[in-house]
Amino acid sequence: MTKLVRSAKSTIIIAILLVSLFAVSASVKAGPFIRLNSNIDVSWGEKDFEKPVIPRDEVRRLNLTVKYKVDWGGDIARGALDAYVNSGKSALINLEVTDHSPWCSVNLESILVPVPLSTELKTSSVFLNLQLNEDAPAYGEGYVKIRASVGVMGLIGGFDKEFTLDFIAEYLPRISVSMPEGNTKEVSPTESAVFPIEVSNMGNARTTVFFKIDNIPEGWTVAVTDDVTLDEVGGSKEIAYLTVSPPKGFGYHYDEQSIIVTMTPARAEDLTNQGEPSYITVVVGSRGFSTPGFESVLFIGALLAVVVLLMMARRIKKK
Amino acid sequence: MGGTAIKHKKSILAIIVVFFLLLSTPNQIISAKAIDQEDMKNVGDISGNTTSSGGSLRYFLGKILAFIIPINQFLAMAAKAQPEVIDIGYGENVTIDVGLMDVETGEFDTRGVPFFLNARSINFEVLEYPGGNADGSWLVSFDPPVIRPKNGEEIKSQLTISLTAPSNPKNAIKSGILKIKLKDTQAYGNLWFPPELPLFQRLLWSTSAIFTMRFGKYSGTVDTEERIIEILVRVKPYHTVRFEATPLIKLNPGEIASIPISLQNLGNYNDTYGFRVVSDYKGIKISNPVSVTLKPGERKDTLLGVAVSPNVLDMGTLYTVRIETYSIDQSNVTIAQRTVFLETRGLYVSELGWAGVLLFCVIIIFAVAFFLHRHRKISIKFHKKPEKPWDIPEKKEYLEELRKEDRKKYNTVLDEMRKEYRSSILSYNSSRKAMLKEARKIKTKESEKEKQQTPDIKKTKEIKTKESKPELPQKEEKRKSVIEKSAEMEKQRREQAILKIKKAQEKQRRKFGK
Numbered sequence A: 001m002t003k004l005v006r007s008a009k010s011t012i013i014i015a016i017l018l019v020s021l022f023a024v025s026a027s028v029k030a031g032p033f034i035r036l037n038s039n040i041d042v043s044w045g046e047k048d049f050e051k052p053v054i055p056r057d058e059v060r061r062l063n064l065t066v067k068y069k070v071d072w073g074g075d076i077a078r079g080a081l082d083a084y085v086n087s088g089k090s091a092l093i094n095l096e097v098t099d100h101s102p103w104c105s106v107n108l109e110s111i112l113v114p115v116p117l118s119t120e121l122k123t124s125s126v127f128l129n130l131q132l133n134e135d136a137p138a139y140g141e142g143y144v145k146i147r148a149s150v151g152v153m154g155l156i157g158g159f160d161k162e163f164t165l166d167f168i169a170e171y172l173p174r175i176s177v178s179m180p181e182g183n184t185k186e187v188s189p190t191e192s193a194v195f196p197i198e199v200s201n202m203g204n205a206r207t208t209v210f211f212k213i214d215n216i217p218e219g220w221t222v223a224v225t226d227d228v229t230l231d232e233v234g235g236s237k238e239i240a241y242l243t244v245s246p247p248k249g250f251g252y253h254y255d256e257q258s259i260i261v262t263m264t265p266a267r268a269e270d271l272t273n274q275g276e277p278s279y280i281t282v283v284v285g286s287r288g289f290s291t292p293g294f295e296s297v298l299f300i301g302a303l304l305a306v307v308v309l310l311m312m313a314r315r316i317k318k319k
Numbered sequence B: 001m002g003g004t005a006i007k008h009k010k011s012i013l014a015i016i017v018v019f020f021l022l023l024s025t026p027n028q029i030i031s032a033k034a035i036d037q038e039d040m041k042n043v044g045d046i047s048g049n050t051t052s053s054g055g056s057l058r059y060f061l062g063k064i065l066a067f068i069i070p071i072n073q074f075l076a077m078a079a080k081a082q083p084e085v086i087d088i089g090y091g092e093n094v095t096i097d098v099g100l101m102d103v104e105t106g107e108f109d110t111r112g113v114p115f116f117l118n119a120r121s122i123n124f125e126v127l128e129y130p131g132g133n134a135d136g137s138w139l140v141s142f143d144p145p146v147i148r149p150k151n152g153e154e155i156k157s158q159l160t161i162s163l164t165a166p167s168n169p170k171n172a173i174k175s176g177i178l179k180i181k182l183k184d185t186q187a188y189g190n191l192w193f194p195p196e197l198p199l200f201q202r203l204l205w206s207t208s209a210i211f212t213m214r215f216g217k218y219s220g221t222v223d224t225e226e227r228i229i230e231i232l233v234r235v236k237p238y239h240t241v242r243f244e245a246t247p248l249i250k251l252n253p254g255e256i257a258s259i260p261i262s263l264q265n266l267g268n269y270n271d272t273y274g275f276r277v278v279s280d281y282k283g284i285k286i287s288n289p290v291s292v293t294l295k296p297g298e299r300k301d302t303l304l305g306v307a308v309s310p311n312v313l314d315m316g317t318l319y320t321v322r323i324e325t326y327s328i329d330q331s332n333v334t335i336a337q338r339t340v341f342l343e344t345r346g347l348y349v350s351e352l353g354w355a356g357v358l359l360f361c362v363i364i365i366f367a368v369a370f371f372l373h374r375h376r377k378i379s380i381k382f383h384k385k386p387e388k389p390w391d392i393p394e395k396k397e398y399l400e401e402l403r404k405e406d407r408k409k410y411n412t413v414l415d416e417m418r419k420e421y422r423s424s425i426l427s428y429n430s431s432r433k434a435m436l437k438e439a440r441k442i443k444t445k446e447s448e449k450e451k452q453q454t455p456d457i458k459k460t461k462e463i464k465t466k467e468s469k470p471e472l473p474q475k476e477e478k479r480k481s482v483i484e485k486s487a488e489m490e491k492q493r494r495e496q497a498i499l500k501i502k503k504a505q506e507k508q509r510r511k512f513g514k
Helices: A002-030 A075-086 A295-318 B002-007 B009-034 B055-068 B199-212 B351-382 B393-405 B407-452 B457-513
Strands: A035-044 A059-073 A090-100 A104-108 A112-116 A122-132 A141-150 A159-168 A175-178 A184-187 A193-201 A207-213 A221-224 A227-230 A237-245 A251-267 A270-274 A278-290 B078-082 B085-088 B092-101 B117-128 B138-143 B156-163 B176-188 B222-235 B241-243 B249-251 B256-265 B271-278 B284-287 B292-294 B299-308 B313-327 B330-347
Touching (some): A059 A112, A059 A141, A075 B055, A112 A122, A122 B222, A175 A251, A175 A278, A184 B256, A193 A207, A193 A278, A207 A221, A207 A237, A237 A251, A237 A278, A278 B271, A278 B284, B078 B222, B085 B156, B092 B176, B241 B330, B256 B271, B256 B292, B256 B330, B271 B330, B292 B299
Parallel strands (some): A184 A278
Antiparallel strands (some): A141 A159, A193 A237, A221 A237, A251 A270, B078 B092, B117 B176, B241 B256, B271 B292, B271 B313, B284 B299
8 A cells, every 4th residue: 555655656756846837838838837037128218219310421329228127926937047047047138129210220239148147137238320311301201110029938938029219311402503504604894694504403402592793893793593392212303593694884895704593402491501513603794885884876966966067068069 | 435435535525625625716717807907007017816715725726727837938939139239331241149048138149059959050131231132232141151059059150241232223122121031940859758857857758748738749840940130220311422534624714614424423322412513713704503403323414503704715614613512411521622714815805905996997997998098189189190192172073083194093093002002101100209298208208307396295385386487387398399290290200291292293293194
């Protein structure tokens, strides 16, 4: 009987242990059996994205803080966690960029971040590198989706979560200027030279272009369109006009002047956000006689005077 | 019976303890599911709770369970690049390290071949180039290309990246991700019962290989693990431009022209180019070409404004104008330059000049007309052109009579008259020429005299006032003498002509008389 009881006892214990073993193994795959769960949080400094990212030229290096802790409940869980912590193991957190704005390139310093197992919250950091293409829309919201996950580690359950990181692109002002009618003109002193200036937007936002003329030559009158606003769509065009009137003083003129027009692009929504200016130089020649305008009346008068004189001369001759 | 129960009291107690321990597991499950696992903010730095009753036993059981189910990370692998961000420009090389990472330290792995592997090799290949590699602009090499890991040696390879400008500038290389595939080929040994491990660990290993992890089945197999390494490549802006060759440009003096200069962006980004003109010529005014923005590979014309000074006559002057280009991103760096040759040649007459020429022509015409008119007047006054004898009415009647009466005689008389007319015309012309010569001589003498009289204005005035009265008669006398002379000559000619006519008439009479 004693033998029977002993064998029954050992069979039951082994059976219980085996059942518990397999039960643990099965439950870990399906979900947490003992309350030992991984928990991850990924955060980044708000200051890192205070300034918009400059397209093309900047690689923004962003420090991602990876926080990891194990949620535990009950004595068994605590006992198991302590055992894992004492073994010096780390939780290997997988980071993966799952999606991002199409006009940016992203990579991570490391896709696997080890965080030492602890009964407390532990942090680790990893760099995320972000670079924007030159067509990134200025002040348009960009995003990077990062998936942080950790697999099952012994009795500790896994974790999987997606984090979205938002940023904005800086304004990249760029305009293309062309002069379809050339940059030189010859006019008479009584005429004005009109130059159409075709401006295209090659930047990444709606752009207002300011036109300015420095050093207007003395006696000349120069006027230019104050500003034009170009749509964000690449290559959208507008035409501005530069009008140059030479001096009109009476007499013969042979004047030549170079006029420089400065064009400064600015973001239409924030005109203080300006880019590097572009320049165009036009040459205007003024050649010819400038008459007071009533010369035709004078000519008719002179003709009449000649006729009268001739008639008088004939009469005198006849006498 | 009662005695048997007392005998097995210890065994029954052990069974009861195990039973209670097992009973606590549902509580663990319930408590674990009750917590929001994903909300870390709701949980403190330390989370968890323990129960007082039987806590130490359960705690001990937890430790045992952790021992039985260890954290198995021997298959955990990751690849890394160091540095993971590079800057590269056209014509540059960059070398970085790529390899396997030790997941515990984050450094390159030095564990070589683990005890459960028989052999291992790692090789690399490029999966994706930033912007593609259609033109073969990217050149990537690994040193060594294949790694046979050894214990204590870092599992890494030196990756050298070279970038050259693409043959087609339109296929510009821009920043992006360079993806490298790392292939880790592993030949597994005996995973059921590895002889390298101590006996106790071997037993645990075997338990995992058979029951829990069940990896024993991979014994003797070859497996390839693939890892992707992503390197962020920032391609530096390459500012360069190609000028098209411009032929010699010919300009006229006073011309203002826009000279198109064609250029192409050979850089890798949209670029705006500004220009500087280097020219110290005073004869031409040159304006800076218009700023131009080009996409990679795009070709466009910019305009160089030239105004040539109005030299009246330019036999051909060659000007060399150097145009320097810069990107507005780096305005102090000249990225390309081109010399444009200009030649000015020709005659320039301004509108004012044309008006002067016209006025000069009018004056000339008036002068000529006046001269002719005056000449005609003089000639009419002093030299009457001899009349044709056959047109004189008397002679005309006579000739008519002769024609009716004697045809032969008529012809001879007419011939005589013609000869006579011809001779009189000749003498008329010669006398007219002599007259004109004489008139010119008088004029020149007068002008010479006037010149001689100019040295002292006062004196000349005095002399003029004094001598004006006596000079006038002299001039008049001279004029009179000239007129008289010409009149005498005319008389003589007329007399001669009359004599000739008379002689001819006498001859005719004689003939008729016979």
